[in-house]
Amino acid sequence: MKLRPDQPVTFGDEDRDFYIQQVHRTKPFGRTNHYHPTYEIYYLASGERVHFIDQRTVRLTAGNLVLxxxxVVHNSSDIGPPEHERVVINFSDAFLGAGHPLHDPLLFGAFARRSVLLKLNSQERFFVEQLLAKMVAEAAQERPGRELYLRVLLTELLLFAARHPVDERPETPDQQSPLHQKITEIAAYINGHFTAKLMLPDLARRFFVSPYYLSRSFKAVTGFTLIEYVNLTRIREAQRLLRETELKIIAVAERTGFESAGHFDRMFKKLTGTTPLQYRKLSRL
Structure with missing residues (x-):
């Protein structure tokens, strides 16, 4: 698949109802703080990458499609030579959600698992790359029916993914580098103990690494500093409690490990753009 230089194409509102980017990179590159309210489709056309997705690391090779x-917290970083080609698509509920003629719950089946990795054979790769090439070309032109055609193409891609068998076997330790094994363990520990007081020196001792190594390595793999990841994990649980329970705001703060309601309010607004009370109201409209 031949990709042009970095040429992102976007249209829609500030939340990016639809976004597509194709890029060929030859220098080291890693995304940071990747956590957004849109669905993402990532196709690796060539090279190798490693993704941190929802507490685990996944090694990607050419022909892998990730949804x-x-x-869901995710981040892409180098593994081996940095050169790679990829296409990324982000789309919102508003772009292909309930109410649109093309909407069907089947199309979102893969996203119900939070993340899915599809390993495509040569015939499947050709099909997907043809679809992506059409999407990139269409998004780059302003002509009647552009948005409708992009919805049709996106629907076809999602239907392909929904019908594709998923290999849910976890990577074995020998498929992961020691660094990524360690970060996976630490992220899993944080997700299981986020209500506790999690300090860098304590975590470093628990996992037999130096605080400096832990701080630097965690950021490199996940895209987040340790404290950012801890706070994000807490806020994600707070969002669930605000949606699904009638707990008071201060009780939600306590249950998610925040030592004060003020700190909880500030961090919640920083990461979500709304206050806890506003979030609860909006989630129940």
């Missing part, structure tokens, strides 16, 4: 649901 990541909204509000």
């Amino acid at each position: 990541v649901s909204k509000h």
